[in-house]
Amino acid sequence: MVKARKYVVKNYFEGVPKRDDYEIIDYELPNLQNGEILTKTEWISVDPYQRAYNRLNKIPYDQFGYQVAVVEDSKNPSYPIGTRIITHKGWCDYAILNPNELQKPPNMIYKLPNLKDLSPSLGIGAVGMPGATAYFGLLEICKPKVGETVVVTGAAGAVGSMVGQIAKIKGCRVIGFAGSDDKVEWLEKELGFDKAINYKTADIDKALKEAAPKGIDCYFDNVGGEISSVIISQMNAKGRVAVCGSISSYNEVSSNVVKAPILQPYIVSKELTIQGFIVTSFSKHWPEAFAQLVEWIKSGKLVTREYITEGFDKIYDAFIGMLAGNNFGKAIVKI
Ligand SMILES: NC(=O)C1=CN([C@@H]2O[C@H](COP(=O)(O)OP(=O)(O)OC[C@H]3O[C@@H](n4cnc5c(N)ncnc54)[C@H](OP(=O)(O)O)[C@@H]3O)[C@@H](O)[C@H]2O)C=CC1
Numbered sequence: 001m002v003k004a005r006k007y008v009v010k011n012y013f014e015g016v017p018k019r020d021d022y023e024i025i026d027y028e029l030p031n032l033q034n035g036e037i038l039t040k041t042e043w044i045s046v047d048p049y050q051r052a053y054n055r056l057n058k059i060p061y062d063q064f065g066y067q068v069a070v071v072e073d074s075k076n077p078s079y080p081i082g083t084r085i086i087t088h089k090g091w092c093d094y095a096i097l098n099p100n101e102l103q104k105p106p107n108m109i110y111k112l113p114n115l116k117d118l119s120p121s122l123g124i125g126a127v128g129m130p131g132a133t134a135y136f137g138l139l140e141i142c143k144p145k146v147g148e149t150v151v152v153t154g155a156a157g158a159v160g161s162m163v164g165q166i167a168k169i170k171g172c173r174v175i176g177f178a179g180s181d182d183k184v185e186w187l188e189k190e191l192g193f194d195k196a197i198n199y200k201t202a203d204i205d206k207a208l209k210e211a212a213p214k215g216i217d218c219y220f221d222n223v224g225g226e227i228s229s230v231i232i233s234q235m236n237a238k239g240r241v242a243v244c245g246s247i248s249s250y251n252e253v254s255s256n257v258v259k260a261p262i263l264q265p266y267i268v269s270k271e272l273t274i275q276g277f278i279v280t281s282f283s284k285h286w287p288e289a290f291a292q293l294v295e296w297i298k299s300g301k302l303v304t305r306e307y308i309t310e311g312f313d314k315i316y317d318a319f320i321g322m323l324a325g326n327n328f329g330k331a332i333v334k335i
């Protein structure tokens, strides 16, 4: 018998999730049946949608999320012992899975993409769901052209740091917003952003007019709220906005959500395209994105950074730290 642990969400979050909203449960896994595999978790992802989607689930629920795991025992010939996989099994240290029943998101499983000699942990970051989000959101929705100006918020995070670098690879001028001077320095000095701005200290409207005197063609929106309204008000005719997330309001109780200015006059007069998307809509094409992302990383065109917390007992802390902005790049937990 294998002893396993998992995080169960006991409450609907009010504001910032509390430690007491979670319970860690110890339990014994049953014996393997034909077709099943026993997996040992190696890396766990903490992501903003784990906060945002809380109220879409029936309480209590097992905390969902991506993980890298290795097959420890197998009664499925397609997944022999030692195979590395990505699943959406969430915050648990061992699991029994039946790959034949895990074909559609969110209950998905796939073999770790060929990462060459890169760390398997990238399978939940730059070469995983966040990497695919940056790749498809930018290339399929913003559709940037050479010489255009691209703005990204949440620029030092998992998705944003990739968006900015991919836009540079595509020949764009890139401006990023992030929440500290250290992040600004990292974006400009190491990731090649043309300009980064600390949204917590800058006059956003003025700083952006200075950074983008010819206006903005593409906006990759990770945060929503007031800053997005300011950015959209400075867009050029036929500009494209990919609405990826709105983390600035995930921890707000509804009565506190900021009322953003009215944008319709800009949207109409500039003929803007504003499109929300969910990355799994592109899931059939993830393998193409992963192959390209690995090539860019291996050739040094794309820099990856991970913010690693160690220990199963620390997943909650890693999650809260990510929501508070501690992470540079992808926030993950090593189990
Ligand atoms: N549509 C989709 O399919 C997907 C959407 N997303 C969305 O993309 C966004 C980025 O996700 P991801 O890259 O994984 O996370 P990040 O790695 O960017 O981590 C979250 C970051 O959000 C920033 N942040 C926190 N609070 C605020 C706030 N009030 N205002 C502005 N920024 C804030 C912090 O950075 P800082 O220090 O700069 O404040 C923090 O580091 C999220 O909105 C997420 O929901 C992600 C994956 C898929």
Ligand SMILES: CCCCC/C=C\CC(=O)/C=C/C=C/C=C/[C@@H](O)CCCC(=O)O
Binding pocket: 048, 049, 052, 053, 056, 064, 088, 105, 106, 129, 244, 245, 246, 278, 279, 280
């Ligand atoms: C309550 C509305 C929340 C709005 C936030 C929208 C998008 C933010 C975001 O981060 C989306 C991420 C999507 C990730 C997709 C993961 C899927 O593979 C699994 C979805 C899991 C689930 O639906 O339970």
